[in-house]
Amino acid sequence: MDKLDKMLMGLNGLTWQHGVMIAIGFILIYLAIKKQYEPMLLLPIGFGAIMTNIPFSAAIGEHGFLTVLYNAGIVNELFPILIFISIGAMIDFSPLLKQPVTLFFGAAAQFGIFAAMLMAAAANIIWPGIFSLHEAAAIGIIGAADGPTSIYVGNLFAPEYMGAITVAAYSYMALVPMIQPPVIKALTTKKERQIRMDVDYGIEISKTVKILFPIVVTIIAGILAPISVPLIGSLMFGNLIRECGVLERLSQTAQNELGNLVTLLLGITIGSTMIAERFLTLNTMLILGIGLLAFVFDTAFGVLFAKFVNLFLKNKVNPMIGGCGISAFPMSARIVQKMAQKEDPSNFILMPAVGANVAGQIGSIVAGSIILALLG
Amino acid sequence: MDIVLGALEVMGIGVSGVFLVLAIFFILVKLMIRLFPEGRSDNS
Numbered sequence: 047m048d049k050l051d052k053m054l055m056g057l058n059g060l061t062w063q064h065g066v067m068i069a070i071g072f073i074l075i076y077l078a079i080k081k082q083y084e085p086m087l088l089l090p091i092g093f094g095a096i097m098t099n100i101p102f103s104a105a106i107g108e109h110g111f112l113t114v115l116y117n118a119g120i121v122n123e124l125f126p127i128l129i130f131i132s133i134g135a136m137i138d139f140s141p142l143l144k145q146p147v148t149l150f151f152g153a154a155a156q157f158g159i160f161a162a163m164l165m166a167a168a169a170n171i172i173w174p175g176i177f178s179l180h181e182a183a184a185i186g187i188i189g190a191a192d193g194p195t196s197i198y199v200g201n202l203f204a205p206e207y208m209g210a211i212t213v214a215a216y217s218y219m220a221l222v223p224m225i226q227p228p229v230i231k232a233l234t235t236k237k238e239r240q241i242r243m244d245v246d247y248g249i250e251i252s253k254t255v256k257i258l259f260p261i262v263v264t265i266i267a268g269i270l271a272p273i274s275v276p277l278i279g280s281l282m283f284g285n286l287i288r289e290c291g292v293l294e295r296l297s298q299t300a301q302n303e304l305g306n307l308v309t310l311l312l313g314i315t316i317g318s319t320m321i322a323e324r325f326l327t328l329n330t331m332l333i334l335g336i337g338l339l340a341f342v343f344d345t346a347f348g349v350l351f352a353k354f355v356n357l358f359l360k361n362k363v364n365p366m367i368g369g370c371g372i373s374a375f376p377m378s379a380r381i382v383q384k385m386a387q388k389e390d391p392s393n394f395i396l397m398p399a400v401g402a403n404v405a406g407q408i409g410s411i412v413a414g415s416i417i418l419a420l421l422g
Numbered sequence: 423m424d425i426v427l428g429a430l431e432v433m434g435i436g437v438s439g440v441f442l443v444l445a446i447f448f449i450l451v452k453l454m455i456r457l458f459p460e461g462r463s464d465n466s
Binding site for chain 1: 423425426428429430432433435436437439440441443444445446447448450451452454455458459460
C-alpha cells in the first residue's frame with residue numbers, strides 16, 4: 047500500500063493550481079509554436095513551467111537541475127549578462143551613429159518604465175502593502191521592453207515575481223506588432239504618418255568611431271552609475287568584438303552559440319520560477335496588467351516627444367519613430383516602417399527607425415541602471 | 423502614500439537622468455564623428 051501511495055504521489059498531490067499552471071505552460075508553448083511569439087524564450091519558459099508544476103517534481107528543490115541552473119545563472123545575474131554580450135555582438139549601431147539625434151527618442155520611450163513603477167506603487171492605495179517600492183521598480187522595468195534588463199533588475203528587487211515579470215516582458219515584446227500600431231495611430235494624424243525624413247544616408251561612420259563608441263559609452267555610463275557597468279559593459283563588450291574587425295570568430299560565437307545556449311538555459315530556468323502558489327495571485331495579474339500599460343506608455347510618450355521636437359525643427363521627423371525608442375529590437379522599427387509605407391508606399395523611414403530602436407536598447411539599460419543606482 | 427511619493431521621486435530623477443546620460447552620449451558621438459570622419463559613400 048505504501049509503495050502504491052508513493053507511485054501515486056504525483057496524482058494525489060495534483061491541485062487545481064498545478065493544473066492552471068500546466069495550462070499556462072501549454073499556452074506559452076502554443077504561442078511560441080503556432081503564433082511564433084518569441085519562440086526562443088516562450089517555449090522554454092512554458093516547458094519549464096510545466097516541469098516545475100508537476101507535483102513533487104524533482105526538477106526543482108535543492109538538487110533539482112532547474113534550481114541548480116537558477117542558482118548558477120539567475121541568482122548571480124550571469125545569464126542576462128551573457129545574453130547582453132550576445133545582443134551587443136548582434137547590434138549594428140551605425141543607424142544611430144549616422145543620426146545621433148535618435149538617442150533622444152531612445153530616452154523618451156523609457157517613460158513607460160517610470161509610469162508603470164508609479165502605477166505599481168499607487169496600487170498600494172487600493173491594496174495596502176501589495177508592492178514595496180523595490181518591487182514596483184522591478185515591475186516598472188517590464189517597460190524597458192528588454193528581457194535581460196528585466197531579469198537583472200527583477201532578480202535584485204523582486205525575486206519572487208521574477209516569473210511574472212519575465213513572462214510579461216517577453217510576451218509583450220512579442221505582442222509589440224499588436225500593441226504599438228493602435229497607440230501610434232491614435233496619437234498621430236495621417237499627414238504626420240506621411241512625413242518623409244530627410245536622412246543623409248551618404249554619411250559613412252569611420253571604423254575608429256565604431257570601435258570607440260562601445261568603449262566610451264561604457265566608461266561614461268560606468269562613471270555616472272558604477273552599478274551600470276555589468277549591463278552596459280557586457281552589451282558594449284559584445285559590440286566591440288563585432289566592430290573591432292579582428293575577432294570575427296568570437297563575434298560569430300557570441301551572436302550564435304553563446305546567445306542560443308544561454309537563451310535555452312535562461313528560458314527554462316525562468317519557467318522554473320513560475321510556481322503555482324507564487325504565480326496565481328492578484329499580484330501577478332496586476333504585474334501583467336501594469337506591464338502591458340508600460341508598453342503603451344513607452345510608445346505614447348515616444349511619439350508625443352517626437353511631436354514635441356517637431357515644434358522646433360525645420361525638417362520634421364516622422365513622429366512614429368518616437369515609438370521605436372522602446373527596446374524591442376528590431377520589431378518596433380519594422381512595424382513603423384510598415385505603417386509609414388501603408389500611408390505612402392514610397393516613404394522609407396526604416397533607417398531612423400532602427401536608429402531610435404537601438405537607442406532604445408541603450409536607453410533601457412541606462413534607465414535600469416539609474417533605478418538600480420537610486421534604489422540599490 | 424510614502425511609496426507613491428518615493429516612486430514619484432525616482433520617476434523625476436530617473437526620466438531626467440536617462441535624458442541627461444543620452445544627451446552626453448549624443449555630444450560624444452557628434453564629437454567622435456567630427457574627430458574621426460570617414461567621408462561619404464558613392465550613393466550619397
